[in-house]
Amino acid sequence: MANLIEMRGIVKRFGPVKALDGVDLRLEPGKILSLCGENGSGKSTLMKVLCGIYPHGDYEGQILFEGEEVKARTIKDTEKLGIAIIHQELTLIKELSILENIFLGAEISTKGLMDFPAMHKRTAELLKRVKLDVSPQTKVGDLGVGQQQLVEIAKALSKKARVLVLDEPSAPLTESETAILLDLVQELRASGVSCIYISHKLGEVKHISDDICVIRDGVHIATKPASTMTTDDIITMMVGREMKQLFPREDHDIGEVILKVGPINAWDISNPRMKKVVNASFELRKGEILGVSGLVGSGRTELMECIYGCYRGNHEGGVELNGRPLKLASAREALVQGIAMVPEDRKRNGIVPIMSVGQNITLAYLNEFANYGMLSMAKETNAIKQSIASLRVKTPGPELAIRNLSGGNQQKAILARFLLSTPDVLILDEPTRGIDVGAKYEIYRLMFQLVKKGISIIMVSSELPEVLGISDRVLVMHEGVIKGDLPNENLTQEIIMDCALSEGTAQ
Ligand SMILES: Nc1ncnc2c1ncn2[C@@H]1O[C@H](COP(=O)(O)OP(=O)(O)OP(=O)(O)O)[C@@H](O)[C@H]1O
Ligand SMILES: [Mg+2]
Incomplete structure (x- = not known):
């Protein structure tokens, strides 16, 4: 079957870091392709290249959509083709309602006036589709993380996507919310919408995928039909060794x-x-x-x-x-x-995005490293090094701003911070x-x-x-x-x- 999307030899660098090193990916129409790989292996980066978040010229290699080369400059260009992405980090605006979030920048208007009743009706339909029983006027900040994720999906559906990219959609979801999501993705497949699905929950990946693509350290390892792989096979390909x-x-x-x-x-x-x-x-x-x-x-x-x-x-x-x-x-x-606690929603409660990885690790424990009011630099540097090593936080160095780490590596850095304490x-x-x-x-x-x-x-x-x-x-x-x-x-x-x-x- 002709490919809907083909990515050829994608290379993406961040300064000295080569996040993608010649990755190929092929997606057929009406198929679900899962993308698996360790934290920091390049999954989110590959999807940001696909969606035009990293514009043409910012990477090497070629992207084809229905056989035609795409040179997207912004995400709007790929949205026009029908590619919708749901990011690993939630991007909704908490102060706005569900309706406002869904129609932000895409308001329905008749004769130049915003048509609220129409938007309300459409939002209610979308919420029904993702089985979220709340009013379209609900403020997004009042919803739980899982519910916010379902709103993100409703928003993507509102764009009439032909390809839905889901970057770890199920991480914050409950089991029943995940079941709704998986059903939805399968319904979409039946209606011809393709999906690229990223998840660390391999049972889910096995269950839902037609094909599974594994990458490691920015390199394509293999793409195979899901029916031919066990979760152990996926793990072995992801980590590069057998995990007994x-x-x-x-x-x-x-x-x-x-x-x-x-x-x-x-x-x-x-x-x-x-x-x-x-x-x-x-x-x-x-x-x-x-x-x-x-x-x-x-x-x-x-x-x-x-x-x-x-x-x-x-x-x-x-x-x-x-x-x-x-x-x-x-x-x-x-x-x-x-008593120390690592909160559930670490993105919101745990991380200071603009500070470095090292600063984030020691943040809560500055007291422990202070000697007579002076910070013991050596002790602190040592502790940072130790925790980066112990959890294998993938970063070029402790000076990098933590927001530049992959999602999972940010999580590991925050955990390291707490595992350092006694x-x-x-x-x-x-x-x-x-x-x-x-x-x-x-x-x-x-x-x-x-x-x-x-x-x-x-x-x-x-x-x-x-x-x-x-x-x-x-x-x-x-x-x-x-x-x-x-x-x-x-x-x-x-x-x-x-x-x-x-x-x-x-x-
Ligand atoms: N803006 C950036 N600046 C510098 N390095 C970056 C940036 N974005 C990503 N990287 C690096 O690129 C690599 C791949 O990151 P990416 O987010 O694609 O990983 P991932 O496979 O999605 O991991 P996870 O499972 O943790 O989400 C990582 O080493 C990461 O630190
Ligand atoms: Mg990621």
């Missing part, structure tokens, strides 16, 4: 109870009558890894924020650390008291989101190093294999209630799911 084991479990001692939580109650920020956390109590032992499982929206993040002292809504109930009741009103105070309790909210399999392994290893030092870890995660692979014990939350507190022995995904959905509490 995904979870490096290590024995470690578990001590006395160090943290006593609750009972905690918390109410929704925008709807003070709705409870987000209901009478939640649990204990955490020294050197323990406690997994917290449950669907997104089950109150996991709110409970962690209450423990950390940064929940913005009404809440009651306290925390005892080492037998002392804590009064936590800020993240800094929590840190001083011995709190009593470390809370990690979705620590491996958007991170490739090899780097996940490094993160788990670091977590085991920390617990061996006597640090206790609470890990909130939506990925059940990870919860089962790493935790000593698992809390299961559902609708704000802790439904189960289960030792990780003979535990299965089914037991956890059953527990989440069971009636009453099973503590």
